[in-house]
Amino acid sequence: xxxxxxxxxxxxxxxxxxxxxxxxxxxxxxxxxxxxxxxxxxxxxxxxxxxxxxxxxxxxxxxxxxxxxxxxxxxxxxxxxxxxxxxxxxxxxxxxxxxxxx
Numbered sequence: 001x002x003x004x005x006x007x008x009x010x011x012x013x014x015x016x017x018x019x020x021x022x023x024x025x026x027x028x029x030x031x032x033x034x035x036x037x038x039x040x041x042x043x044x045x046x047x048x049x050x051x052x053x054x055x056x057x058x059x060x061x062x063x064x065x066x067x068x069x070x071x072x073x074x075x076x077x078x079x080x081x082x083x084x085x086x087x088x089x090x091x092x093x094x095x096x097x098x099x100x101x102x
Contacts, residue, residue, distance in 0.1 A: 020049035027052065 022028045022045050035042055050056075057063060 015050075017046070020046050022046055022049060025049050025052040 022032050028045055028048060032042070032045055058066070
């Protein structure tokens with residue numbers, strides 16, 4: 001199961017935790033500094049560094065666009081096909097509801 005023994009590689013590679021440094025992310029470094037000024041330390045802050053990797057995940061504006069417009073072109077294409085299909089069907093099979101006839 002899980003792709004082992006079937007000629008497939010691992011489905012993902014877990015990166016080494018030491019590549020993530022709070023000092024590399026200005027937003028998190030400022031949080032770390034604010035906590036240190038109060039004598040506090042967040043040992044889990046390093047776990048949030050990956051979220052700020054612009055090369056891998058883009059900036060906030062790009063991520064927002066991805067959330068709202070993911071699949072837009074396929075959805076819009078399906079919308080156009082539905083409209084065209086409905087128009088063709090209505091033209092080939094006109095409804096005879098008897099509107100206006102008594």
